[in-house]
Amino acid sequence: VSQADCYVSLWLPTATCERSRTKTVRNSNNPVWNETFYFRIQSRVKNVLELTVYDEDFATPDDHLLCALFDTAKLPIERTVILYFKPSPKAKEELEVEFKLEAASGPHEAIATNGVLVCRELCCLEVEVAEKMQQKSSKKELSLTVKGSFEGTQDITLGPDGVVSPSGPTKFHYIKYAEPTLDVMLPKKRRYHPWTCKYRTETGSPVVMLNSLTMGRKTTIAEEKRFDLNVQAQSCNCLCRQDLDMRFGFDLCSEEMAFLGKRKRYVASALKNVFHLQQDLHDQEVPIVAIITTGGGLKSMTGLYGSLMGLKKLNLLDCVTYISGLSGTTWTMANLYRDAYWSQKDLDSHIGEAQKQATKCKMGCFSMDRMKYYNKQLCQRKEEGYRTSFIDLWGLMIEYLLNDGKDPHKLSEQQEALCDGQNPLPIYVSVSVRDNYSTNDFKEWVEFTPYEVGLLKYGAFVRTEHFGSEFFMGRMLKKLPESRICYLQG
Incomplete structure (x- = not known):
């Protein structure tokens, strides 16, 4: 019988829409990961980190070994704390996790809350296709995704004779401080490989960290033969309850x-x-x-x-x-x-x-x-x-x-x-x-x-x-x- 292939999944929904995970340690009942993860949290919000240990399996769903919920409000500022989590009080296995809570630099996030629900600061991303040359070819599609945004995934169609649908900029509304990313799936290309003497289909898929964009400035994130892909981020300027529609x-x-x-x-x-x-x-x-x-x-x-x-x-x-x-x-x-x-x-x-x-x-x-x-x-x-x-x-x-x-x-x-x-x-x-x-x-x-x-x-x-x-x-x-x-x- 083989030993476990363990990895740890981390999820802090108030900080990011993405689940993070460690690498998988193969064939070990005493795995050591030594990986560091960073989350930006808002102190006025209840931040609960979910730690889950899985045994990876290729043929069946991964086995669930441990799940622990930890409220980060229990951590002291500027001190390193080591905590141990067990699947049950009598279990011998335990997960050792080191925490350190530090004061973040930069501007504070403006939020509105009634003690139960939280409205966080929003930004609006505009994505625009700039045609460089018109082709009477079949239509092609770009797939754009901002996980955790209001819109989720949207498609842009490049039609023949320079027709782009939708005609205006494609907009995404996303949480500013939730580590947002724009995932772009570009149209497939056929490239000739001389070593194999065959054509191969390739798909471009750039990823853009939205917080790295300068607010209000148009940035080109992809340059293709037929078009350029430009993005521009803007703040929604809703900083208090009076600005909300609820x-x-x-x-x-x-x-x-x-x-x-x-x-x-x-x-x-x-x-x-x-x-x-x-x-x-x-x-x-x-x-x-x-x-x-x-x-x-x-x-x-x-x-x-x-x-x-x-x-x-x-x-x-x-x-x-x-x-x-x-x-x-x-x-x-x-x-x-x-x-x-x-x-x-x-x-x-x-x-x-x-x-x-x-x-x-x-x-x-x-x-x-x-x-x-x-x-x-x-x-x-x-x-x-x-x-x-x-x-x-x-x-x-x-x-x-x-x-x-x-x-x-x-x-x-x-x-x-x-x-x-x-x-x-x-x-x-x-x-x-x-x-x-x-x-x-x-x-x-x-x-x-x-x-x-x-x-x-x-x-x-x-x-x-x-x-x-x-x-x-x-x-x-x-x-x-x-x-x-x-x-x-x-």
Whole structure:
């Protein structure tokens, strides 16, 4: 039986997107590596180094021998520390690692954090192909990769007659201090080798350390017969929370705070009438009352209509500041908030419309005309930049079940129903889950209001009209049009 062929993998995700590893020590049960690795870390961020020892195997996946997680905050400054890691407390094998934490020279990285999430400093890399000669040959492709960037990998096509696609510079947004690199896969070339009297295909693959580039200066990184490849790095200049496109924090947004001040007038007046108070309530005496509902399809939808009508008849509806719902009860909320003053009116007309939709024949949602409508809407949504799924189809089916035709309303438009505090503030909730996990093992509550969408668990929120757009390190890098509310219901 041969001895182990061990190597060590190191991963510090807050410092670099790349996993580092030692060389493999062959046929040894007592390997010695004596290799040094350098990581630049941010002291305001929790930096946990993962050390993993593997036994390399060519025929099967490498055997996992040891895994240790180490928080670098435990290290003293400017002192060398030797630590030992074991696969288990009783194991004889151990991994000896020497650490030294030093103060880094150069500028400090500007970060934004709420204690849970971190937004790091970004740079933008522009890559441009400069054609030197036109050829009427077949098209060729360059593959560009910046690992850990927002864009990941992008291709540039060199077409005949000097046509380059995309026509403008190709952009990458990357973390400035994460040791970023640009990997370039150039078009294949056929070269004649006189010694073998054969043609051989060769592929160029330069690697550029992006932090070695001078900011704002165009640099040529590859010179080919047909074209030059130029790059230019720029700072994104987002150095504080106010520059971000997301809200980091666990408090209420400014719009909701303003709403609460306006809503108190309605609540105070309603409480005075219900309890026959002699004096007006002061602001600090006005309670915040919420209606919390649960899901259950049409049953929940009709149940909430009935509950709200009961509160209206008892003159208690104006005592409510928030209404929260999920699944079927959000159908009721979405229909009511089309009317900017629904809670100040009689609910009979709303209930009559809901009754009409709930009792109509449902087979129409499977008609050929409806199927064509679904296909058209899904194609349009894909053209807008969204990744469509069965959830979107289900949302379109709900749209048919609850409406006579297309529902153009969007969640952000419900701000009109809150402008004077005339209605309770609606909070639509859903559960974020993961594949291969039950909801008992993993779930995260997501809150939707007319003002913003986010997860209180992480203290991260985006404007409602920006929900669905793509963000990276707190910056919105790909803006998509706001979804119609039927897709959110789906």
